[in-house]
Amino acid sequence: MSVIVLQNSDDRLYQQFLSIQNFCNQISLCCHDEEVIIDFSEVTFVHPFYILCLSAVLDHFNTNSKMHLRFDDLPSSVSTYLDLIKFPYGLRPDEYHDWQETLNHYVGKTYLPILNFPSHYKYIELRNSFLSHVNHLINTRLHPTTELFSAISYLISEITDNIVDHSGVDRGWLTVQYYEHKSFFDICIADSGRTIHGSYLFNGIVHGSETESVVAALNGKSTKSPERGRGIPTSVSMIVEGLRGNILMVSGGAFLANTKIFDSQIKLPGTFFVLRLPIEVSGFQYSKYIY
Amino acid sequence: MADDLKYRVFEIAGNSVLSRAIVDLLFARIYSQASQELILDFEDVEFISRSAAHQLLINKKQFEIQNSTNLLFINLLSNLEKTISTVQESMRSKIQVNPKIEVIESEDPAMIEELLEFR
Numbered sequence: 001m002s003v004i005v006l007q008n009s010d011d012r013l014y015q016q017f018l019s020i021q022n023f024c025n026q027i028s029l030c031c032h033d034e035e036v037i038i039d040f041s042e043v044t045f046v047h048p049f050y051i052l053c054l055s056a057v058l059d060h061f062n063t064n065s066k067m068h069l070r071f072d073d074l075p076s077s078v079s080t081y082l083d084l085i086k087f088p089y090g091l092r093p094d095e096y097h098d099w100q101e102t103l104n105h106y107v108g109k110t111y112l113p114i115l116n117f118p119s120h121y122k123y124i125e126l127r128n129s130f131l132s133h134v135n136h137l138i139n140t141r142l143h144p145t146t147e148l149f150s151a152i153s154y155l156i157s158e159i160t161d162n163i164v165d166h167s168g169v170d171r172g173w174l175t176v177q178y179y180e181h182k183s184f185f186d187i188c189i190a191d192s193g194r195t196i197h198g199s200y201l202f203n204g205i206v207h208g209s210e211t212e213s214v215v216a217a218l219n220g221k222s223t224k225s226p227e228r229g230r231g232i233p234t235s236v237s238m239i240v241e242g243l244r245g246n247i248l249m250v251s252g253g254a255f256l257a258n259t260k261i262f263d264s265q266i267k268l269p270g271t272f273f274v275l276r277l278p279i280e281v282s283g284f285q286y287s288k289y290i291y
Numbered sequence: 292m293a294d295d296l297k298y299r300v301f302e303i304a305g306n307s308v309l310s311r312a313i314v315d316l317l318f319a320r321i322y323s324q325a326s327q328e329l330i331l332d333f334e335d336v337e338f339i340s341r342s343a344a345h346q347l348l349i350n351k352k353q354f355e356i357q358n359s360t361n362l363l364f365i366n367l368l369s370n371l372e373k374t375i376s377t378v379q380e381s382m383r384s385k386i387q388v389n390p391k392i393e394v395i396e397s398e399d400p401a402m403i404e405e406l407l408e409f410r
Binding site for chain 2: 012013014015018121124125127128129131132135136146149150153154156157158160161164165211215218219220227228230231233234236237240241246248255257258259260261262263264265276286287290291
């Protein structure tokens with residue numbers, strides 16, 4: 001069976017989500033143990049967020065129903081880029097001992113490869129070390145102010161920590177792309193796990209819809225304890241109000257665009273974030289947003 | 292102060308303390324020698340996340356009660372100090388300020404793209 005990857009010609013985020021949905025619809029029809037050809041023949045250019053999501057989605061469907069994936073007839077421009085960003089499996093620090101050296105090769109580039117980190121408890125130190133190094137590379141490449149660097153580190157740590165604590169899956173996904181001429185950069189973080197709604201259900205908390213669950217999360221309602229749950233609301237405030245950036249999140253069928261949320265036609269197997277942040281911010285005070 | 296009463300956070304967490312789990316691991320490795328004081332040395336640590344700072348304060352309190360020991364933090368960069376004190380204050384006040392979220396009914400692609408246009 002062939003699954004066609006649609007071409008997205010621009011970096012508009014909602015359009016990319018529609019294409020990811022299209023990909024999910026196709027691959028969900030594939031059967032266990034089937035040979036599946038991922039067809040990139042229509043693609044001349046891919047955006048990192050799009051390809052990160054495809055990696056996470058492929059991993060989800062391949063985990064649940066073992067398929068034999070093939071990537072035939074890749075256009076050469078796309079093939080080179082996909083190799084560089086390590087599509088579809090990503091750079092896995094638990095499987096690749098020279099990960100630090102590999103990551104250092106990207107220090108002069110405007111992107112990082114797909115980073116696929118383990119979420120299991122036994123990898124605490126490795127994961128911390130891996131994500132610290134990612135922060136270091138971002139700092140080296142972008143030269144953000146101290147306040148912006150704190151924000152970047154904070155956002156990556158809070159969202160990845162949520163994957164570890166709540167998603168119920170073995171791995172999380174992360175990449176970063178710097179649009180130098182547009183003066184912004186995208187941090188893309190994904191997991192193919194329970195979703196926010198699923199995490200509440202897993203902990204015996206029932207909301208009427210996926211949107212209601214995301215609203216609860218944005219109001220700081222934790223599945224763990226009343227003192228927790230600050231990660232998502234503080235992150236949204238920090239991005240939208242503090243940094244004047246954009247946050248887009250899809251968790252199952254709940255879609256958050258900055259501070260607006262709705263039940264979406266887009267339904268994805270997991271939780272997918274894009275944080276679009278300016279490279280220069282004036283008047284931003286990090287500590288104001290972590291209260 | 293004897294070296295075995297001081298623990299370097301950098302040796303376990305590196306330059307960034309990014310999760311509750313790494314804080315728990317840090318505390319699993321410190322050992323009270325029935326002293327009146329233990330020190331966590333944050334030299335070379337450049338960042339601590341809010342979640343990690345929250346876990347640090349929770350674990351500090353539990354550790355001090357269980358071991359009748361004072362646990363001190365030293366060599367904190369100013370941004371770490373600020374994070375820890377901000378989290379401590381929020382724990383005391385129990386005030387939560389959340390973003391104002393609007394639930395909308397329709398999914399209009401043009402509206403969504405406009406919303407997400409970079410400002």
